Amino acid sequence: xxxxxxxxxxxxxxxxxxxxSCAASGFTASSYCMGWFRQAPGKEREGVATIHxxxxxxxxxxxxGRFTISRDNSKSxxxxxxxxxxxxxxxxxxxxxxxxxxVGGVVVAGLSPDEYAYWGQGTQVTVSS
Numbered sequence: 001x002x003x004x005x006x007x008x009x010x011x012x013x014x015x016x017x018x019x020x021s022c023a024a025s026g027f028t029a030s031s032y033c034m035g036w037f038r039q040a041p042g043k044e045r046e047g048v049a050t051i052h053x054x055x056x057x058x059x060x061x062x063x064x065g066r067f068t069i070s071r072d073n074s075k076s077x078x079x080x081x082x083x084x085x086x087x088x089x090x091x092x093x094x095x096x097x098x099x100x101x102x103v104g105g106v107v108v109a110g111l112s113p114d115e116y117a118y119w120g121q122g123t124q125v126t127v128s129s
Contacts, residue, residue: 001026002024002025002026002027002097002118003024003025003026003120004022004023004024004095004096004097004118004119004120005022005023005025005120005121006020006021006022006093006094006095006120006121006122006123007020007021007022007023007123008020008021008123009093009123009124009125010124010125010126011126011127011128012085012125012126012127012128013127013128013129014085014086014087014127014128014129015084015085016085016127017081017082017083017084017085018082018085018125019079019080019081019082020036020079020080020082020093020095020123020125021077021078021079022034022036022077022078022079022080022095022120023075023076023077024076024077024078024095024097025076027097027118029071029073029076029077029078029097030053030071030073030076031053031099031107032053032097032098032099032100032107033050033051033052033053033097033098033099033100033107033108033109033115034050034051034069034071034078034095034096034097034098035047035048035049035050035051035095035096035097035098035109035111035116036048036049036050036069036078036080036093036094036095036096037093037094037095037096037113037116038089038091038092038093038094038125039091039092039094039122040090040091040092043091045094045113046060046111047060047110047111047112047113048060048063048067048080048093048111049063049067049068049069049080049111050069050109050110050111051069051070051071051078052106052107052108052109053106053107053108054105054106055070055071056106056108057069058110058111060111062088063082063089066082066083066084066085067080067081067082067083068080068081068083069081078095080093082125085125085127086127087127087128087129088127089125089127090125090126090127091124091125092122092123092124092125093122093123093124093125094119094120094121094122095119095120096113096116096117096118096119096120097116097117097118098115098116098117098118099117100115
């Protein structure tokens with residue numbers, strides 16, 4: 001069955017870095033748009049970054065220039081490199097997959113959680129000041 005397993009979360013100080021990983025199984029991840037989302041206590045889940053099937057990327061304004069999403073299709077794994085972390089980045093981070101819509105042969109999806117069908121269980125990121 002479809003499974004997404006996140007890892008790499010932890011506690012860091014402000015300005016530090018973490019790399020999250022999302023291992024996908026049960027489907028052909030390379031044919032999907034993959035995304036990272038986060039949810040802080042009392043807040044709605046928000047999109048952080050997406051990577052389309054052709055490796056095109058999209059980022060939330062709050063993380064542009066600090067976070068980088070990438071994928072290794074040979075390992076069916078998606079990564080989120082997070083640099084210059086801030087306390088406001090503290091949240092549970094989720095990996096998600098979308099079959100999305102196909103535009104010019106490319107599977108694309110945006111930063112709305114509604115576009116994603118499959119979700120992992122999440123990994124906690126805590127940034128202290």
